[in-house]
Amino acid sequence: MAHKILIVDDEPNIVISLEFLMKKEGFEVAVATDGEEAMAKVASFDPDLILLDVMMPKKSGFEVCEALRADPARAGLLIVMLTAKGRDTEVAKGLAIGADAYVTKPFSTKDLLSRVKDMLGMA
């Protein structure tokens, strides 16, 4: 069965590329464009991995990440934070609140893909 990936970002221009790429690689993909929708999609879609943007309306990526990590039922969910915030302090924060990886924009989609596969044990 294909791994399920949830893409959460309010920028349609990055979502379109990621969605295209992940589908091409054979993943089952869902998209959310803000924090609240992300929480709902996690419940309905039950993804294996989330690509989570930090700066979003309604609920920031940090908040979503914290909420997900507070739920023991979701302990196995992998979280990759995507962000335009490149400071060391923010990277540290992302990892500290439970993200499994922290990727700073702009990134190489190839690297991201291999990272995702690696995390899902597909390498």
Added chain:
Amino acid sequence: MKAKHRFALAVVVLGLLMTGPFVVTSLLVWLDMREAERNLLTELLLSRLPVGTMMTVFGFVIGVMVLHKLFKQYVEGLLRMAETLRLMLSANRNFRVTPDGPPEVQQLARAANDLAQQRDELMDDVDAQIARAKASVEEEKNRLAALMSELAQAVVVCNLDGRILLYNNRARLQFKALAQGPTSVSGGALIGLGRSIFSILEKNQVQHAQEVIRQRLDAGKAALSNFITTTRGGQLLRAQMVPVLSAGVEGAAAMSGYVLTVENITRSLEQEARRDQALHSLTEGSRSALGSIRAAVTNLIDYPDMEPELRERFVKVVDDEAAKMSQRLDQTMAEFSDSMKARWPLEEVLGIDIIAAAQGRIDEKLKLPTKTEEMDDALWIKADSYSLVLALVFVAAKLQDHYEPRELRFRLTAEGKLAYLDLIWAGPAMSSETFYTWEMESMHVGGDTAPLSLRDMIDRHGGEIWYQREKAAHRAFFRFVLPVATPVAEQQEERSRASNRPEYYDFDLFNFADKSIDLDRKLRDLTYTVFDTETTGLEPSNGDEIIQIGAARIVNNRLLRQEIFNQLVDPECPLKPESIPIHGITDDMVRGQPTIGAVLPAFHEFCEDTVLIAHNAAFDMRFLQLKEEQTGIRFSQPVLDTLLLSAVIHPNQESHKLDVILERLGIQIGSRHNALEDALATGEVFLKMVPMLEDMGIVTVRQALDAAAKTYFARVKY
């Protein structure tokens, strides 16, 4: 015994000496004789008695005359000499005894004169030495004060109580700029000799810094402390404190005060923050856009066989994000351009000063005459004056080498935010290539060289330079375009007043601790505010209002002409036409000025901890009192009235008007009948009166108040 009595006694003694032996001998012979012999003798003597008496009287007279002469010369002469010697001792040092009388007395007089001469020489010598020492101390003080006033940093020296002993001009301007409020001197940033620094800087922080310095002193470390504090107006100040040390009793240095250098860092912090923001907007802001582009481009490359519709969408993403990025870049540059450029330290200078300096150098180095044309003499520019002057001289030298102009002319004009500094000459057209090589050459004129080229210099200034011809006038010019600076307004005010020696220091204040008003303190030790008001009329209770308050401070027996309060007040009612010639203030002048409700709190703050002085103070105080209820401001400090004090000193004079007193005390004042000028005149009068009052035994404020209250004039009511 008085000299006269002694003379009378001497005469009696002489008489007795002349007649006594004869009488006694005669008596003894008489007693020894028999009856017949006595008769014979009587007969013999009686017939010759007149001759004998005459001889005796004659001898006696001669004796008295000799005695009188001797007495005059030796006794009275010496007495006179003693008096003149006393005179020489006290009142008149230059008096000398006239040698007179017998040689012995004359010798004594000469010896006394010689002694006096010797003493005078010694005294003159001592006086001269004291004067020299004083002058050198004074000179040192002035040199220090001059140095301080020229410093670009704000410097304030305080004693341990936080009283200001010295401040420089920069400090004055900086704190004046901090003051916020409707009047010239309000807002809680009052700087002044003897005032407390704590009205400007947070007391706890200053004391903490003091404590840090003490600890560092004890530990033998460099005594210095830094702190950053916020003012009431929200400005950020960085202060550095170093101690003023005086040799302690056990040889250990004790802190007797401190020097604060204060810098307002609000602006530089703001600029830094803006620069940060710009950087942030350029980096973080670009990340998402770049991320989208990169992902889209990678997809386009990696999947060349995707459907045309999808391809279209990815291309659109790239186009879209690239446009967004350019837009952001433009926006950021527009918003932050001010803080992005000019990291080179540029100072604010008057354009004409730069030109004057360049003219001097061109004359000195190139012997080339220069003139000026249209000059905007109020134009301040942002420049590094050294490299700018060097550039002007460099261009002048180049022109001289290539075109040998007879003279150069300068022109300075402003165009919006740009200053145009033109160097004009008459001559043939030059090629733009020539000028281009000049621009790139490193500048050197005579002995002066700079690794900079003209281009570097102009880039540093964020400016431009070009060559332009004025065809009609057959001449050409180089135009230096430089950024215009907005100068601090106060600096110009300072220029006009620079003739006076600054009064920013008073080192005697080191020994002047608690300054709260104690009525039993000496008059000459207190701090005063002399003030005067101009009013719409003479009847405060009948609706007349204050239209101007002028005041100055007296600290340590000195009238400080630079620590003044001078404020026009809008009376919110029309001025009486008949009063205008008296105070010279017109309706136009007071309209738009703050009202009394805004001015009184500021004036109250200016007067804090001082005794008030005014001429005919009851009049001015009545006006202030009538505003008590409206403004909630009470002037509760003691008030001295120079009119009453004049009546104390000269009770028999008819007039105690300010003009009359000024004349009586020999005080020369320029203009009058302006609140500030009158306040200053009143201050001069008071300072003259202090020693006169002291001669009358009126030494303390309490005594002065009591004496004034007893005069007739004190009974006049307003």
